[in-house]
Amino acid sequence: MSDAVVTASGVRKRFGDRDVICGVDFDIRPGICFGILGPNGAGKTTLMRMLLGLSPISSGEYMLFGQPVSSHAVHSRVGVVPQQDNLDPDFSVRLNLKVYAGYFGVSAAMAESRIDELLEFSALTGRGHDQVSSLSGGMRRRLMVARALINNPDLIVLDEPSTGLDPQARHLIWQRLRSLKKQGKTLILTTHYMEEAAELCDELIILDHGHILTRGTPRNLIAEHVEPEVVAIRGLADETDATSLCAGLDLRLDHVGDTWFCYGHDARPLVARCIERPELTFIHRPASLEDLFLKLTGRDMRDEG
Amino acid sequence: MNVFNLAPARVAAVWRRNFLVWKKLAGVSMLGNFGDPFLYLLGLGYGLGHYIGDMGGIPYMAFLASGILCSSAMNTATFEGLYSAFTRMNQQGTWESILATPIRIQEIIAAEQIWAATKSLISGAAIFIVAGLLGGIQQWDSALLALPVIFLTGLAFAGPALAICAIAPSYDFFLYYFTLAITPMFLFCGVFYPLDTLPATAQIMAQALPLTHAVALIRPLLTDMPLTMPWLHVTVLAAYAISGFFLAAHLAARRLLH
Ligand SMILES: Nc1ncnc2c1ncn2[C@@H]1O[C@H](COP(=O)(O)OP(=O)(O)O)[C@@H](O)[C@H]1O
Ligand SMILES: [Mg+2]
Numbered sequence: 001m002s003d004a005v006v007t008a009s010g011v012r013k014r015f016g017d018r019d020v021i022c023g024v025d026f027d028i029r030p031g032i033c034f035g036i037l038g039p040n041g042a043g044k045t046t047l048m049r050m051l052l053g054l055s056p057i058s059s060g061e062y063m064l065f066g067q068p069v070s071s072h073a074v075h076s077r078v079g080v081v082p083q084q085d086n087l088d089p090d091f092s093v094r095l096n097l098k099v100y101a102g103y104f105g106v107s108a109a110m111a112e113s114r115i116d117e118l119l120e121f122s123a124l125t126g127r128g129h130d131q132v133s134s135l136s137g138g139m140r141r142r143l144m145v146a147r148a149l150i151n152n153p154d155l156i157v158l159d160e161p162s163t164g165l166d167p168q169a170r171h172l173i174w175q176r177l178r179s180l181k182k183q184g185k186t187l188i189l190t191t192h193y194m195e196e197a198a199e200l201c202d203e204l205i206i207l208d209h210g211h212i213l214t215r216g217t218p219r220n221l222i223a224e225h226v227e228p229e230v231v232a233i234r235g236l237a238d239e240t241d242a243t244s245l246c247a248g249l250d251l252r253l254d255h256v257g258d259t260w261f262c263y264g265h266d267a268r269p270l271v272a273r274c275i276e277r278p279e280l281t282f283i284h285r286p287a288s289l290e291d292l293f294l295k296l297t298g299r300d301m302r303d304e305g
Numbered sequence: 306m307n308v309f310n311l312a313p314a315r316v317a318a319v320w321r322r323n324f325l326v327w328k329k330l331a332g333v334s335m336l337g338n339f340g341d342p343f344l345y346l347l348g349l350g351y352g353l354g355h356y357i358g359d360m361g362g363i364p365y366m367a368f369l370a371s372g373i374l375c376s377s378a379m380n381t382a383t384f385e386g387l388y389s390a391f392t393r394m395n396q397q398g399t400w401e402s403i404l405a406t407p408i409r410i411q412e413i414i415a416a417e418q419i420w421a422a423t424k425s426l427i428s429g430a431a432i433f434i435v436a437g438l439l440g441g442i443q444q445w446d447s448a449l450l451a452l453p454v455i456f457l458t459g460l461a462f463a464g465p466a467l468a469i470c471a472i473a474p475s476y477d478f479f480l481y482y483f484t485l486a487i488t489p490m491f492l493f494c495g496v497f498y499p500l501d502t503l504p505a506t507a508q509i510m511a512q513a514l515p516l517t518h519a520v521a522l523i524r525p526l527l528t529d530m531p532l533t534m535p536w537l538h539v540t541v542l543a544a545y546a547i548s549g550f551f552l553a554a555h556l557a558a559r560r561l562l563h
Pocket of ligand 1: 038043
């Protein structure tokens with residue numbers, strides 16, 4: 001895979017005496033959106049920071065555009081949207097972009113026309129002279145994306161780009177990211193929203209406790225690991241109640257809190273039984289990445305970071 | 306990290322960012338730059354000077370003006386290197402956003418240090434004008450040479466301040482640095498009275514401190530006092546500036562690139 005944008009072999013990260021990334025291997029082909037999924041604390045941000053040369057790798061080989069990630073020559077080809085908003089609060093929208101262009105050595109004249117393009121791309125035309133503090137969360141995030149594009153990068157790295165946004169703002173971001181992919185850019189995206197991964201990613205890995213649990217396209221992964229149909233039920237008294245409801249049917253049972261998930265190839269008999277019990281609320285749907293994620297990473301709650 | 310890897314254009318880009326922020330609020334900060342020294346020189350220079358008369362062979366106003374010029378360079382660079390830099394490093398994530406570009410941590414530190422010294426120069430120039438108006442400058446032909454020395458003094462204080470900033474857990478931490486380093490220098494390095502008033506051991510200790518050398522350079526440049534061993538003083542200030550830079554770059558890398 002010599003044309004891969006990123007290759008990781010045996011990449012390991014140790015903080016103190018704890019391995020946070022435990023020797024991972026993967027590669028990312030150009031032009032795709034590659035997802036890194038995992039619960040909080042899985043090591044997604046650490047994996048990204050190492051890629052950007054912001055965190056030294058403990059061992060292994062991590063290559064970006066065929067060069068070790070520590071070589072800073074590669075930074076001019078990468079755009080970064082970090083997890084934390086770090087726009088310049090003292091500047092207007094335009095000046096944020098202009099100053100950032102300066103960090104890449106983009107000349108002021110070139111920056112001006114590029115900024116116009118980017119403001120239009122991010123649906124921020126007309127907000128150019130507004131202070132950053134007057135923008136909504138969604139606008140700020142779009143400005144972060146615009147800022148990451150100022151150097152016309154080949155690779156764009158986004159750490160949880162839509163966390164904390166309302167659904168409209170999230171869809172607008174997704175639409176922008178899809179159009180970047182159409183322009184031939186490579187995207188790397190971390191997320192713990194399965195919907196986001198399903199919308200955007202051509203290929204993904206699921207990371208947990210620093211290990212890659214699985215890798216593939218969203219569709220193949222679901223087909224490989226999860227039964228095609230799910231009935232999610234609420235209102236069941238306890239586990240005995242749940243097992244007796246499914247008695248005699250070829251279903252796999254799982255639960256998160258008070259919601260029971262019944263997986264199988266044909267869930268219609270179960271649906272019929274549910275209809276007979278009016279106290280139950282239930283939904284019958286095809287299996288999704290969410291189900292895959294829950295199956296692989298377990299159903300326990302995770303703490304932040 | 307190779308601390309010697311410093312591209313002037315990249316350092317300038319970061320310096321420019323700070324300059325553009327300052328420019329937005331220049332009016333307010335210039336008011337402070339002119340107002341504070343004006344009050345100091347008026348209150349102490351005239352008030353106290355009336356009773357003291359001459360000090361070290363020159364009028365107290367001239368003695369004090371050159372001292373205040375140095376201590377303000379110290380304070381300005383220190384504040385910028387501690388509080389303002391900490392805000393950019395910690396609260397605003399400005400350094401982190403810059404590290405996602407080709408600019409490296411040592412270039413950010415260099416830019417911050419030069420910017421802090423620039424602010425020393427700006428406030429120094431304001432005091433210079435006020436001192437001139439109040440009769441605190443005796444030697445106009447050598448006085449302008451004080452400006453590059455103020456800049457160097459700014460560098461000498463910004464370096465250590467940035468190193469402290471890089472290890473600070475919070476703003477409160479800076480109070481220690483003021484109490485243990487900045488305030489003693491303000492009082493014992495010859496700003497308000499000649500060093501030879503102090504006991505011998507205190508005089509020797511004062512020789513190790515950068516403010517002493519800033520005063521020893523700037524006072525003779527502005528007044529009738531003779532200038533002795535200028536290169537020694539320049540060397541001490543430069544040593545503080547350079548070692549402060551190395552230390553700050555190292556500590557900032559340790560903090561941000563983990
Ligand atoms: N600087 C650090 N020192 C020690 N542990 C860290 C540091 N940064 C992250 N970690 C730990 O590494 C693990 C992975 O963190 P992170 O990469 O931020 O996860 P994610 O982005 O997937 O939520 C967490 O358990 C976190 O506590
Ligand atoms: Mg994270």
